[in-house]
Amino acid sequence: MIDDTPALPPELLLRVERLTMRFGGLTAVNDVSFDVRRGEITALIGPNGAGKTTVFNCITGFYKPTVGRLTLASKEGPLLLERLRDHQISRKANVARTFQNIRLFGGMTALENLLVAQHAPLMKASGLTVLGVLGIGGFNKAERAAIEKAKVWLERIGLIDRADDPAADLPYGDQRRLEIARAMCTEPVLLCLDEPAAGLNPRESLELNALLRSIRDQDDTAVLLIEHDMSVVMEISDHVVVLDYGKKISDGAPLHVRNDPKVIAAYLGVEDEEVEKVESEIAVEATS
Amino acid sequence: MADPHAGAGAPSVFAVAFKDAAFAALVALGLAAPMLGLVTVQTQSGIELEQHWGKVAIAVAIVFAGRLLLNLTLWRPGRKKSLGYVPPKVEARLARFAKYLAPLAILGAVVMPMLPFTERYAIDLGILVLTYVMLGWGLNIVVGLAGLLDLGYVAFYAVGAYSYALLAQYFGLSFWVCLPLAGILAAFWGVILGFPVLRLRGDYLAIVTLAFGEIIRIVLLNWYWFTGGPNGISGIPRPSFFGLDFDRGDDGFAATFGLTYSPLHRIVFLYYLILALALLTNVVTIRLRRLPIGRAWEALREDEIACRSLGINTVNTKLTAFALGAMFAGFAGSFFATRQGFISPESFVFMESALILAIVVLGGMGSQFGVAVAAVVMIGGFELFREFSDYRMITFGLVMVLIMIWRPRGLVSTRSPSVFLKEKKAISGSLVQEGHG
Numbered sequence: 001m002i003d004d005t006p007a008l009p010p011e012l013l014l015r016v017e018r019l020t021m022r023f024g025g026l027t028a029v030n031d032v033s034f035d036v037r038r039g040e041i042t043a044l045i046g047p048n049g050a051g052k053t054t055v056f057n058c059i060t061g062f063y064k065p066t067v068g069r070l071t072l073a074s075k076e077g078p079l080l081l082e083r084l085r086d087h088q089i090s091r092k093a094n095v096a097r098t099f100q101n102i103r104l105f106g107g108m109t110a111l112e113n114l115l116v117a118q119h120a121p122l123m124k125a126s127g128l129t130v131l132g133v134l135g136i137g138g139f140n141k142a143e144r145a146a147i148e149k150a151k152v153w154l155e156r157i158g159l160i161d162r163a164d165d166p167a168a169d170l171p172y173g174d175q176r177r178l179e180i181a182r183a184m185c186t187e188p189v190l191l192c193l194d195e196p197a198a199g200l201n202p203r204e205s206l207e208l209n210a211l212l213r214s215i216r217d218q219d220d221t222a223v224l225l226i227e228h229d230m231s232v233v234m235e236i237s238d239h240v241v242v243l244d245y246g247k248k249i250s251d252g253a254p255l256h257v258r259n260d261p262k263v264i265a266a267y268l269g270v271e272d273e274e275v276e277k278v279e280s281e282i283a284v285e286a287t288s
Numbered sequence: 289m290a291d292p293h294a295g296a297g298a299p300s301v302f303a304v305a306f307k308d309a310a311f312a313a314l315v316a317l318g319l320a321a322p323m324l325g326l327v328t329v330q331t332q333s334g335i336e337l338e339q340h341w342g343k344v345a346i347a348v349a350i351v352f353a354g355r356l357l358l359n360l361t362l363w364r365p366g367r368k369k370s371l372g373y374v375p376p377k378v379e380a381r382l383a384r385f386a387k388y389l390a391p392l393a394i395l396g397a398v399v400m401p402m403l404p405f406t407e408r409y410a411i412d413l414g415i416l417v418l419t420y421v422m423l424g425w426g427l428n429i430v431v432g433l434a435g436l437l438d439l440g441y442v443a444f445y446a447v448g449a450y451s452y453a454l455l456a457q458y459f460g461l462s463f464w465v466c467l468p469l470a471g472i473l474a475a476f477w478g479v480i481l482g483f484p485v486l487r488l489r490g491d492y493l494a495i496v497t498l499a500f501g502e503i504i505r506i507v508l509l510n511w512y513w514f515t516g517g518p519n520g521i522s523g524i525p526r527p528s529f530f531g532l533d534f535d536r537g538d539d540g541f542a543a544t545f546g547l548t549y550s551p552l553h554r555i556v557f558l559y560y561l562i563l564a565l566a567l568l569t570n571v572v573t574i575r576l577r578r579l580p581i582g583r584a585w586e587a588l589r590e591d592e593i594a595c596r597s598l599g600i601n602t603v604n605t606k607l608t609a610f611a612l613g614a615m616f617a618g619f620a621g622s623f624f625a626t627r628q629g630f631i632s633p634e635s636f637v638f639m640e641s642a643l644i645l646a647i648v649v650l651g652g653m654g655s656q657f658g659v660a661v662a663a664v665v666m667i668g669g670f671e672l673f674r675e676f677s678d679y680r681m682i683t684f685g686l687v688m689v690l691i692m693i694w695r696p697r698g699l700v701s702t703r704s705p706s707v708f709l710k711e712k713k714a715i716s717g718s719l720v721q722e723g724h725g
Binding site: 062090105108111118139151164166169 | 586593598710
């Protein structure tokens with residue numbers, strides 16, 4: 001299946017072509033194409049119900065697209081994501097994701113959450129459990145390495161002191177960062193974040209920006225994010241794709257998108273009381 | 289005894305309490321009239337209906353008085369609910385205490401048959417309790433760790449028992465050969481069941497597993513020429529002590545070791561056998577919890593969708609949980625067959641599944657120690673209540689209701705993390721998910 005897949009240009013990581021997703025009579029995503037480049041933060045924005053999360057679910061294997069091709073440049077060559085099952089997306093294609101409503105393992109500690117994310121290599125080290133139960137093989141060494149890696153991530157998100165606390169006990173902002181760290185522990189080439197800044201206060205939002213930048217620059221991981229918070233989008237993204245009613249209406253650098261009349265219309269074509277809010281957001285961005 | 293404030297200061301409180309108590313008494317009347325009031329008695333001419341309205345009156349009076357008293361004291365409106373609340377500090381101290389309690393309990397179990405005053409009855413009861421401890425620990429993998437509600441667990445127990453009985457009957461294989469085979473066959477059936485039901489969650493999974501349990505039993509009941517149907521299989525060979533039989537013969541266990549023959553030898557041997565099997569289950573489960581598969585089970589219980597996003601193959605993970613749980617039930621089943629010497633489908637009814645599940649839930653899902661304590665309480669208690677005869681089930685139900693009010697998450701409700709950096713902190717049960725199948 002790799003053979004018949006055309007290779008992507010080297011700077012591209014993911015190419016989404018003519019993606020369409022229908023649920024019965026509803027077309028949630030209609031003929032959307034865009035590219036995600038290596039070493040960049042790509043933002044997927046749009047009003048509520050524009051189909052952003054549906055695009056995410058198609059990329060991460062939770063939905064099978066009705067039409068379209070999703071080509072990922074993996075280490076072993078180009079890979080068609082729509083042909084992989086959900087758990088293979090993480091293992092073979094190295095695409096990780098977070099969720100709009102945080103999905104941590106609440107009853108497990110922060111450390112355990114990060115170890116679950118390293119399931120595949122640890123499973124191999126435990127000889128598919130058989131050797132691990134008997135206490136032979138290199139499992140202990142592999143587990144120590146996994147804990148070290150988890151420690152590095154806990155340091156990076158500033159939660160090393162709370163490593164042994166259950167995830168559900170952490171404050172909201174910490175949970176968001178822990179979920180990102182958990183996704184990063186799978187060593188992804190593409191990290192998909194579904195509204196990572198939702199519900200964060202301004203300080204936490206700044207911490208998140210720094211974390212996402214460090215992921216882009218240090219970890220050789222491209223980031224694709226859905227976000228409503230324009231300050232986050234304009235601040236950190238290198239490339240913005242705008243969806244409205246399931247269609248792509250704009251695609252380009254943040255500055256280009258911000259001044260695109262179609263985008264302004266899509267954002268202003270809402271309830272009267274929201275007009276001012278959106279206008280002020282855009283104005284704030286323009287002056288800053 | 290009645291609270292003076294309730295009567296004098298707030299008459300409405302008393303009125304409400306009275307009304308509630310009257311309603312409870314009415315419910316009690318509805319329940320007690322057929323259960324206590326009417327008793328069928330066998331006479332020479334057939335069955336006659338005896339009426340005991342005095343007993344019904346007593347039961348209704350107890351319920352009314354008790355409910356009224358509770359309404360005026362413990363359940364008075366405005367009173368802080370303290371029932372069932374254990375402060376986290378006490379909880380943590382109990383957990384630390386439990387750490388020493390578990391080795392002590394194992395030590396107690398090991399020396400129990402050697403004590404001079406131990407009677408045969410106690411050892412027999414010990415065997416029964418340990419069988420359920422083992423079954424509880426086995427089901428704990430499926431329900432407690434992986435969060436898959438399995439109501440047909442006894443099916444695998446039956447598969448294990450019949451595997452040994454049939455292999456011994458048709459091929460003359462010995463217990464020690466059949467023990468692993470029974471486990472493998474039960475695990476195989478666990479996988480067979482697992483495949484179709486993996487797509488189901490929660491209640492649907494419970495219903496299908498329940499049906500599977502019944503299917504196995506009904507097949508055993510009706511496959512007459514192979515399983516003996518309702519007559520069961522008798523004359524199942526007893527286990528040998530590494531080839532030495534427990535009999536009076538010259539090459540028997542007693543003669544070889546220069547002991548005088550006693551039927552107790554076999555009982556004690558069976559006791560240690562099931563103790564070893566149960567401890568094996570425990571050790572394997574504890575090890576599995578620290579392996580990636582165990583963590584994946586618990587993660588699956590917490591959030592299946594997140595598991596899939598992390599590259600965990602949920603189908604395989606659930607299947608291993610089913611298969612391993614079934615395997616231990618298979619071991620326990622073949623032990624049951626060799627201990628009884630006779631098995632029939634009657635031993636594998638739904639009630640058994642419910643009992644094992646009750647042990648797991650009562651013990652605190654996922655807690656090894658809690659499950660063991662619950663098995664001792666339930667099975668031991670069941671025996672103690674034997675003299676209550678007809679009221680045994682009522683007493684049993686009452687105790688369960690009380691425990692569930694007092695500790696809704698089971699006796700040990702905290703989860704202990706599988707790994708820690710600095711300090712192992714018990715995780716409150718309220719944060720831990722119960723799984724949705």
